Amino acid sequence: MGIQFNEPWYLLLLLPLAAFAVWAWRTYPARGGWRRRMAVPLRSLILLLLILALAGLQTVATMEQKAVYFVLDRSDSMPAGQTAGQWIQASVSAKGEKDLAGVISTGLESLVERQLSGEGTGRIAYDGKVNSQFTHLAGGLQLAGSLFPESVTPRIVLISDGEENAGDLLRQARLLQNKGIPVDVLPMAKEAGRDISIESVKVPEKIYQAEKYSLEISLNSTFAGTGELRVYEDNQELTREQVTVEKGENRFALQSLAREPGFHRYRAEIYFPDDEQAANNSGYAFSRVTGPPKVLIVEGKPGSSSNITAALTSGLIGFTIISPEMLPSELADYTGYDSLILNNVPATRISGPKMERIEQAVRDYGIGLLMVGGEDSYGLGGYFKTPIEKALPVKMELEGKREVPSLGLILVIDRSGSMGGGKLELAKEAALRTVEMLRDKDTVGVVAFDTSPWWVVEPTRLTDREKVMEQISSIQPDGGTEIYTAVDAAYQKLLKVEAQRKHIILLTDGQSATSQSYEALTGNMVQNNMTMSAVAVGDGADGQLLEYLSKLAKGRYYFTNDQSTLPAIFSRETVMMSRTYVVDQPFVPAAGQLADWSGLFGDGVPKVKAYVAATAKESAETILLSPEPDPLLVRWQYGSGRSVAWTSDFSGKWSPDWTSWDRFPEVFSRLVKWTFPQFQASAFEVTSRLEGDQVRLDLKSADPAFQGEIQATVTDEALGTTELAAIPTLPGEYEAQVPVRQPGVYLTRIDVQDPADRSKTLGSSTTGFVIPYSPEYRLSAGDQTAKLKQLADMTGGRLLSSEHPEEVFQGAVQAKKQSRDRTRLLLAAAALLWVADIAARRLNVPWSRLAERARRRFGFSGRPVTVPSAPAKMERLGRRKDQAAAFYRSLGEERPPNQVPGAGLMKRGEDALAEENRKAQAGKGPSRAPVRDRPGGGEGKERPVPPPDQPVQGETAGRSETMSRLLAAKKRRQ
Known part of the structure; x- marks a missing residue:
């Protein structure tokens, strides 16, 4: 242990400090012996502490302690088995008693498995999760280098195969070299297995339609053999060939013809029987085929798009017709089309993820969207609060439009154990969306059932919507399935609800444990103007029973294997029961914001028989309106794309005059072309x-x-x-x-x-x-451990051996000095001494009196205390009077007795003596001699005493002058 100073020049202040201490001791006024003895040393010590703080006093300790962080590569390229972990355990067990060891795992990220610790025994667990699909050795070294305390001799041990594919290992080595941290390496050689990989797939980025192009595929193999090569375009197989590969790099070129315009994805796959690694057997490429525009038509009813396809053909627009279930699942597939037409498609047939991809294709990649109305579209189709509603220029809600009947709705939700795994969560989301759609005057109830019904929300008006939604969110899966009792409980509660329309929605994924008379129950529902719809989730549900119940109760039956459609089903049911969405009355549309479409509709348009009511969004352009007024044709810009909403149909049922209009092909083509991506060709x-x-x-x-x-x-x-x-x-x-x-x-x-x-x-x-x-x-080329050896050489590390794990902690320890700044401690001590100095100068503590009181209170033994008698007290008072008179005579003047300090006390004493003398003369006590005026009244003269009510002459005038003279005399004495 030693000391050092950051600013030693401040120690020169110790010389004037010593001079000050000597001068203060000699000249400091006496305030009692102990005060003088304490005041000067306290102040000198305070100044000494401040000087040491300015000089930056530090205590220095010499430390000899090794600290090693093991950085373990846990990527997928590392050899399998517990070899590396066992080697680390053996090395830690052989360390010295004072040495420290820690472990860091690294993949793409790095994390600490074990902090630096002196423990040498016990199993080291590797429980941390790292992304093992990448090797980022530089990240592990950087983390280890930042965790060493200054008091230790640091060292890092890297255990890896050297297959780095992220970061810069050698750059991090230079940083560790500058910090003086050596890195030892333990190379983990990977055995060469039988592996073949696709290194690259190349195709021209731009191809014209009907152009021939070459698709080049590069393979790398560790063995020679024969296998199969398959090539796909947008998941459609282009070719399948038998190929023979040699050890090393192999190249193949395939010829193909660009048939369809759009953005296409190509995939190549290889299949070899002796291949040990399947993760690298596929490769991808992209290309854009330039040609006429292409539209994807999604029709809800087969054969209902004939008018639309005829209009597109006349406009030279290519198209593809699919059902809703055939919509692509990947975003890249939507970019192959210029626009997407939803022709009377219910949301219940489009899964949630597919809706999200359609919305993002419009928003981010400029794909157009056109929705054509019908009985299964817009609000009737269940699009409330869906991603597609976001992209459309209309909302599904009817905001302040027309008076709709009040609704009493009971949701009967299966919460049995089979509803776990996400089904119940989507069912709760569907119930929440239903609550959002209802109005304050509507009544809603939710009963969850397993083997018995449980009322989550008793039927109640939606005056406290938030509370109802919180109660719905609390449902948890548990138990079996009993349908009848739950439906009967819902029916009994709904009988007491006052509403114009009453409806029950039953959802389950199982079969009822008992079979009871549903006919009587559904008959009572119909008799009391109630309806019930049933939703079967998955193949395990009793579809026959649920479909039978929905028919008996005059409701609708839904079956879905895609649980993400549950919210759309509930929305559709709620809309169909609570609102009259279809406006069925002929009218001629009125012109709105025609803008650049004035040439299409400026000369008038045919009439429309019916449409689905909706609400135009604030920033949308309403082109045509109904007399309500409701939007009939609306458009807007959504992100990078455009979308159009036509709330009537194009099948001829609601708008026969439009489909037979001679300008219909031109008008519809213009609607679709307006939605096409508007980007110019990029340079x-x-x-x-x-x-x-x-x-x-x-x-x-x-x-x-x-x-x-x-x-x-x-x-x-x-x-x-x-x-x-x-x-x-x-x-x-x-x-x-x-x-x-x-x-x-x-x-x-x-x-x-x-x-x-x-x-x-x-x-x-x-x-x-x-x-x-x-x-x-990827198959590595060359010896990757050479980079590890270079790392060790740069940092002054060693190349370790797997046979000798104990050598990690061998070698001399470099002694390191650890210094601690004591400035704050010195300042704190100076502050405390400063308070003590103030107390010594300002406080006058009667220690003897306090000690005497303590002895009396607590019965401490000590010398006896003598209490003076009354004559002794008077004698002492007289001596004090003589001292005061002598003091004033030294000033050159006489003072009346009454102006001498203590005169009042002496007066009271003389009065007491006179009283005693009178009592003695009367024979009641001994007599005493009066107190004489010894200083100036003459020996034997009795001092005159004025009456009590008569003021002493000059007392008031002389009191101020007396105090002034006392103060002056005090100063001269000092």
């Missing part, structure tokens, strides 16, 4: 390449003098969106980096902004890149 060439866990986008302009700004929007398979600003690197060239965490398909939209007005887009293009598998699974 940029976009390429992408994977660099570790980053994808680098390189953009090159055809004009080298271009200086605008470029925005890139990247969307992954989970619909997560990342917006990036491209950075200029060279004239006309830009770069953007996108972090990727998982393999998959990534769509990218490039927007070129106008330099003069950033709100304007000069051009856009859609491209994409694919991470078919992590670079962790």
